Amino acid sequence: MNKITFVFISCFFILLALYSGVSEFNTTVQVVPAIAFIALLGIPHGAIDHILFLEKSSWSPLVFYLFYLGLIGLYVALWLVAPALSMALFLALSAYHFGQSQFADLSFSRMLKPLLYFAWGSTVLSGLIYFNRSEIAEIARSNEEMANLSAVMDPQFYLILLAVSGAIVAGILIFGLSRRMITFERLAIEVFVMGLIQFSFMVFPILTSFTLFFVVIHSLKVLSDEYDFMLNLRTKFSIGLFLKMLWPYTLLSLFGSGLLLFISYMDWLPISNLLLVFILISVLTLPHSIVMERFYKKRGA
Template sequence: MLKTNFLHIFITILVISIYPWLETLAFDTQLKITLALIFLLGIPHGAIDHILLRKKKQSTKQQIQFYAFYLGLIGAYVITWIVFPYFSLVVFFLISFFHFGQSQFSDVKIEESSKGKKLLYLSWGGSIISGLFYHHYDRLIEFFLETSHFNQTATIITPTSLSYFFVITSIATFILMAYLLLFKVNSKNRFFSEIGVFLLLHLAFYTLPPLLAFALYFAVWHSLKVLYEEYKYLGTKRKKFKFNHFIKELLPFTLMSVAGVLILLFAFSYFQFSISPFFLTIIFLSVLTLPHSVVMDNWYKKMQRK
């Protein structure tokens, strides 16, 4: 964990050091950088979900069942976004809280069924995401208000309620990390390392423009970490597995996903639907995150049993 964090820490400190220049970038440029990182790292980290849980002898029926489940969740969530947008947004936040926290602490040698570990996932992810909103409330609320479906967001997510949520989840994260890392697994190094990471991320959120802050976390801290774990896992399953083999595994569904989001962006722009490219990107990420998080939860449980 400490070794793999070095690259993330180096990149984060480097980006923070040039933040005055980043703030001068036009919004369109920031959006393009964010989308580029999502395409290069964010989407690929979920592009081999169909491989991670694959059994040695998997029947055609089992493969069809997996794709039906995966695509079915995506389809159902798209419909839910259309009919119940605010409910879908809350679901996306909760899924993201848990998923981000799980990817950060999945290697901690405590059973995945542990309530304390699950609460840590939620509190850590909740603090990270609410911290981004807390530091850039006015700008991020503007993104929501650009879409007619979410023009009441400012009355639901107020600065006061957001501040309370951010403080509570942050305090809960420190308490749960102390309990699990110090007392349960007796790892002082991991505890102080995680505190450093936690503070560094919030420093990045405070200094960087919101889109670039999100891109830094999602692409570098989350997606790159998961890609590394997936690469190591496939290396243990296949003989002479090299990096170019890994890229070949990622490409098919990555290209399909990128093509899908580009078509959606073009369609919504061409037909002038009342939804911003920013929020369309959020919806696209959410419908991919739902089935991906289910697969990753099962994969982390599978890895821990070994």
């Protein structure tokens, strides 16, 4: 069992103890810790995209930033003309990205790797949506903009996706075990972790359970991979230097997001805070996922 799995299990049982005997936590109690942990660990995991991409690259910084910001601009435009399609694309990108960070170290074929990535991430997201369908429906009833995205949030579709994607993941991992591409211990841990992820979606509110997954299972894993990569490239590299690399764009992202949310809150922007959060996360996910695709290929080369 690695350290990240141990942290996830520990956090799960701490939350279980906090939630036991409490029928419902108010929104503030959920939102404040979620924002804090996402700000401290979630946002930083994408704060050195420029460094990871430009390392051993022929691209100039100017070309990279034009590419990165151009993708963000195109995705914002897509949200304005086709919000449901944009949400579907966001979920698909997130599914692949989550699965990639979980299994990039395995030596599967070029065909099986992307399928495993997408299926594992789809299992996570479909469970999140299906097991929190009542909460999502309540949000849609109170927010017209989110109600317009209800076609992308059909619970029955995600129940089927949960079963199908889960079966695909199981099949690929069992195949990997038979070919000695994965150990039985790793397989058992992956099954246990996925079970705990799904159970957390059942027993905790959607914001709490997603934050637990996103911060611990995903962001900590990516930060660890990024640190190890830089450690192998640079002499006298340390955690202090790594944190120094993370903070500039972390602060910039927090400031920019906070400013846009404030503008929305003041009704100076005709978009609700909730929809704006989805837009902000999704438009950053697109270029970030492309950078990480290149990063994991470079790391495995």
